[in-house]
Amino acid sequence: xxxxxxxxxxxxxxxxxxxxxxxxxxxxxxxxxxxxxxxxxxxxxxxxxxxxxxxxxxxxxxxxxxxxxxxxxxxxxxxxxxxxxxxxxxxxxxxx
Numbered sequence: 001x002x003x004x005x006x007x008x009x010x011x012x013x014x015x016x017x018x019x020x021x022x023x024x025x026x027x028x029x030x031x032x033x034x035x036x037x038x039x040x041x042x043x044x045x046x047x048x049x050x051x052x053x054x055x056x057x058x059x060x061x062x063x064x065x066x067x068x069x070x071x072x073x074x075x076x077x078x079x080x081x082x083x084x085x086x087x088x089x090x091x092x093x094x095x096x
Contacts, residue, residue, distance in 0.1 A: 024041070
């Protein structure tokens with residue numbers, strides 16, 4: 001019996017010790033699904049093998065700046081001040 005055959009025979013009942021990665025199947029013509037699958041796979045590999053952690057602070061800052069911009073837009077729209085003086089209400093313009 002060859003070495004390959006003996007390994008195959010010895011590993012038949014030992015599913016727990018197999019280190020083969022789980023294959024994920026997707027439609028190759030669906031670009032968004034392939035992108036998400038690739039992103040998740042790379043993130044998992046980076047977190048496990050390189051011991052990096054995910055940092056969401058940059059995305060959180062962008063969301064906060066967007067929320068502030070929306071709040072300023074709503075305030076400028078409903079402010080009871082005519083247009084030329086509206087920036088003074090929002091930003092405390094000292095030229096007024």
